[in-house]
Amino acid sequence: MLLEVKNLHANVAGKEVLRGINFEVRPGEVHAIMGPNGSGKSTFASVLAGNPKFEVTAGEVLYDGVDLLSLPIEERARQGLFLGFQYPVEIPGVSMASFMKAAVAERRKALGLEPLSSAEFLKLVREKSKIVELDGKLVSRSVNEGFSGGEKKKNEIFQMAMLEPRLAVLDETDSGLDIDALRIVATGVQRLRTPQNATVVITHYQRLLDYIIPDFVHVLYKGQIIYSGDKTLALKLEREGYDWLIGSQQ
Amino acid sequence: MNGLQKIFKQTALGERPTGVEWFDAVRHRAVLTWGEMELPDTKTEDYRRFNLRAAMESVACRAEGDCSMFEPLDLEGEVVRCDNGRVADAEYSILTPPPIAEYGSLTSAIASAVLNTALAEDAVVVRVARGESRKVVLDSRFKGTKGALAVSRVLVVVEEGASLELSDVCRTEGEVVALRCREVIVGRDANVKIADVVENPEGTVIDHRYTSQAEGSSTRALFGDVSRGASRVDVVTLLNGPHAEAVCDGVYVATHGVRDIRLDVQHLAGECQSSELIKGIAAEGGRGSFAGRIYVAPDSQKTDASLLNRNIVLGTDAKIYTKPTLEIYADDVKCSHGATVGQLDPEAVYYMRQRGLSQQAAERLQLLGFAAEVVERFGGQAAERIAAAVEHKLQTL
Numbered sequence: 036m037l038l039e040v041k042n043l044h045a046n047v048a049g050k051e052v053l054r055g056i057n058f059e060v061r062p063g064e065v066h067a068i069m070g071p072n073g074s075g076k077s078t079f080a081s082v083l084a085g086n087p088k089f090e091v092t093a094g095e096v097l098y099d100g101v102d103l104l105s106l107p108i109e110e111r112a113r114q115g116l117f118l119g120f121q122y123p124v125e126i127p128g129v130s131m132a133s134f135m136k137a138a139v140a141e142r143r144k145a146l147g148l149e150p151l152s153s154a155e156f157l158k159l160v161r162e163k164s165k166i167v168e169l170d171g172k173l174v175s176r177s178v179n180e181g182f183s184g185g186e187k188k189k190n191e192i193f194q195m196a197m198l199e200p201r202l203a204v205l206d207e208t209d210s211g212l213d214i215d216a217l218r219i220v221a222t223g224v225q226r227l228r229t230p231q232n233a234t235v236v237i238t239h240y241q242r243l244l245d246y247i248i249p250d251f252v253h254v255l256y257k258g259q260i261i262y263s264g265d266k267t268l269a270l271k272l273e274r275e276g277y278d279w280l281i282g283s284q285q
Numbered sequence: 286m287n288g289l290q291k292i293f294k295q296t297a298l299g300e301r302p303t304g305v306e307w308f309d310a311v312r313h314r315a316v317l318t319w320g321e322m323e324l325p326d327t328k329t330e331d332y333r334r335f336n337l338r339a340a341m342e343s344v345a346c347r348a349e350g351d352c353s354m355f356e357p358l359d360l361e362g363e364v365v366r367c368d369n370g371r372v373a374d375a376e377y378s379i380l381t382p383p384p385i386a387e388y389g390s391l392t393s394a395i396a397s398a399v400l401n402t403a404l405a406e407d408a409v410v411v412r413v414a415r416g417e418s419r420k421v422v423l424d425s426r427f428k429g430t431k432g433a434l435a436v437s438r439v440l441v442v443v444e445e446g447a448s449l450e451l452s453d454v455c456r457t458e459g460e461v462v463a464l465r466c467r468e469v470i471v472g473r474d475a476n477v478k479i480a481d482v483v484e485n486p487e488g489t490v491i492d493h494r495y496t497s498q499a500e501g502s503s504t505r506a507l508f509g510d511v512s513r514g515a516s517r518v519d520v521v522t523l524l525n526g527p528h529a530e531a532v533c534d535g536v537y538v539a540t541h542g543v544r545d546i547r548l549d550v551q552h553l554a555g556e557c558q559s560s561e562l563i564k565g566i567a568a569e570g571g572r573g574s575f576a577g578r579i580y581v582a583p584d585s586q587k588t589d590a591s592l593l594n595r596n597i598v599l600g601t602d603a604k605i606y607t608k609p610t611l612e613i614y615a616d617d618v619k620c621s622h623g624a625t626v627g628q629l630d631p632e633a634v635y636y637m638r639q640r641g642l643s644q645q646a647a648e649r650l651q652l653l654g655f656a657a658e659v660v661e662r663f664g665g666q667a668a669e670r671i672a673a674a675v676e677h678k679l680q681t682l
Contacts, residue, residue: 084639087635087640108638109643111639112638112639117639118639124632124636125633126637127654128635129653130654134650137642137646138642144642145641
């Protein structure tokens, strides 16, 4: 088992947002998490990543058998947990290249590998930027600064490609993307799939799942996973909305 | 009689003449001007946090230290070495005839400049002849024990259509007080690029940088101050002719002592442009103080000027003071000024940590990024030296 979430509860500003999530991911799987606005999807992703805004009040998360919640944010990342941000942060003055070089070095160190030479790093950048058709010039610019919405999302997947995570949690990677960018980003994610890694995709729309075919689809509502199914569930939700599920909860 | 008075007595009575009559006469006139001035302190000066009076009253003697232990500078250009104000190569010394007409024209009311003129025993002269292009590295070295005063003076004349790239690196050893002053006279359509690097571990630097620009000239300046000691800098730029342009950026990291920066850009002719961006980082009890002014004289129409001071404060015991001002007497101008004081962006730190960087590395990268904007805008070897010095300094935080 790559990820085991047991009865996870979390608060933000004293309000309980996650109310007992149970969730399992095996290597090679793709899970989609859907649900109405405010149901706790992004919170779940943030708690896995270790965002200090959220307080875990109960439950357990095992990542590769290790207590994930006891690890600092950076250690989770180094061990291969990647969060694709819904709103990637702009960092003026910090070049993508120097940022990624430091990040890749940390990931490699955790894997017991030597840091890349400058030439090897540039080669990797060229190779990986092709996956998401990211303009090579963006790598020499400041992190996300002045990037369009589409470029920011492509940049998230580019970073994912560079870091080769074991578990990628993509928080609404499709939001704000036009049809072409969506195809590029989603195809990029699909190309990064291996039997060893796994992806959790948080999305509102079935269209992303036309490219990233999920093995499981879950519905998160009021901080709990209330229903799980296969890829056909996403199609049903697209057609019928959430009322038929939520109705049964009330 | 205190140390400064002793030094003054020697100068005024000609006990330490340079032997160059015209130069001694300029010094003597400055001594007389100084006699009518009071040593200002933080009570009598507006918005200053470096107490000039206290610093000068701590002076006991002139610095006589040997400055040969500094590493040679790894910067391209003709190197002019200056040890405790004494010019190593006679070719660049003001004491080498003929007399320099431009010297002593500095009539600034700024106390440190008058004091410098009175006490300087030598000066560097760089003259870039009409149409000529030069690259000069000023290796300004200061060494002395506590209470020692070193006085350094530089005169740069860039004639019509000439261009100069000047890197001025100031290094100190020991608790010396370096009293520096530099005049740059930029001729019509001339082009000047100046980088100032202050890398003193524990000395005190009092600096006056004055630039006077003629019509159509252009200057671009960058200063970087990562010293541990205290510093006080006055940067004065006069745009005397139309279509002159001046850019002055800077970055400092204040720890322990105070960085006191005063910037004054005077638009004395119309259709000139100026832009200043000063970035400050204060940490570990350091204090940064910035007072900037854009002055637009009556009839200096079509002025385009901007002044911005951005700061980051780390921890609870560091402080930033900032006061950008505009003084405008013309009505058809475009002027802006602003200041920000903030902390590191926690979202950016979180983002970088999520990619595997430690909290410390993420914070450092963000600070470096903050400084990078001005450094990259300038470019070149000297800017790289400033970036490296800032990085080195941040690693010690």
